[in-house]
Amino acid sequence: MLRMAEALRRALNLGSSAESEEYTTEAGPPLLLLGGPGSGKTALLFTAALEAAGEGRGPVLFLTRRPLQSLPRGRGAALDPLRLQKIRFQYPPSTHELLQLLCSAHEARGPAPSLLLLDGLEEYLVGDWGPQEVAYLAALLLDTAAHFSHQIGPGQGCGLIVALQIQEQGDSGDALQLSLLQRYFPAQCWLQVDAQGPGQHCLRACLDPGGQGPRAEWWVAFRPDGEMTVTPWPAQAGNPSSDKGSSSEGQP
Template sequence: MTDVLTLVFRTFMSQTDVRTELAVSPPSPTTSSALVLGDRSVSRSVLLLAAVTAASEMGVKVTFFTQTQIQSLPVCLQKCVPSLSPQSLKKIKFSYPRTVVELLQQVASLHESTNTPPSLIIVDGLEAYLRGPGDDGSHPGEQSCAAHLSALLCDTAAFLTELLKQRSSSSAPCHLITSFQSGVDSGQAGGEAPATDPILDVLDRYFQVRCTLDPDRSYEAVAAGLKELWHIYLSGTGMTEASSTKDSEDRPPVAQEWQLLIYPDGLMEFKSA
């Protein structure tokens, strides 16, 4: 599920990087899903950038689920997208389910609207819906809940894809992006989190691409004048399928590693690694 995420990375690519192939690649013909794994605040910024990019660059409707009220655009978005139009923002619908039960109900009712269904579903902070305070995610009931929620999200995205196709044969499929902060330290080489988090093991069965955020605390990052530097690793079955499709020669190459640069003033930029 790299169409939306790589469009975000390319759109907000560092000015010092070579900016090529900025246009989004043709969307895959089927529903696709991605799991952004890492720090909650950084993941949320990436999800908001994805929502804004899908609405403004792709012109599609977005449904954004989160527990935290969004009163105004974060500084990073104001810095990255200073000229965002009100019309683009109107394409993003923010919903604030407080519990996993409310989230399940709202996701299940997405198809009931008589308006054009969303082409992108975003869920911010799955762990907040699946776990209580201080919970390590080891209870079988939480794993079952994670499977139930993931299956509903994927089935809903597939159903909305069919609705979009019925309205227009040229419509893109409904994409799905969620974020999750594991209770297990992911500090392994290559950005791969150890497969010891039971909930993460469940989520990986449903989401085709894992987008792992790995912090870089080296001296070089500090010397470059950055507030934060993150490595982004894309992996999963969705990456394998994208590289083996018949029309892959017609698509721009998909980088499997990126860097996220966060400056002291809040500006965010991406670089292909």
């Protein structure tokens, strides 16, 4: 199983094949994917799901409040039907149903997931939720991934990536929630909207693997047709809209 930071590295497509990289068999620390509205979190999360599904291990469990509006078009093996079949989508419509789903994970039949993804965590942190409730949900996510890891067996494990939308001008309550979540998710990837190129939506992705490796940054550009072009930072720092570098397909 790829470490979670490595799963995102491959989703961001550094131009290295799986055969040329050395990955640990352990899942690694849980990772928090952070960004504002329209920052490509869902596209990157789904791309990470495709990468994990191509490992030849267990399925991927993708939790989100509503079905995805569209899927990245992809090229080559990215949207291989066999990979797509290994991604199991579930749509808990409320916080209560998300908690129920996680609490009943031990009753699920079939092979345990090798990767657990949750998109739109902020949609479940609603109402008068305080630090205690936020900590409970974070701990429950980690416990669920740990349970799946136990099912898979030693030396492999189930990874966990959670996407959270953040606001540039968040209030003190939002800052407290984020600070609390960062204690549970030591690895983080920040997505920040950057300069807009002609007909493109450009982002800056900053990955901190939580002490499990070097930090890395990329320019990410989404074209109107949904193509996601990725350029390692700072090689193309002066030209974020450049077509150079590696690319994959997706949409923000």
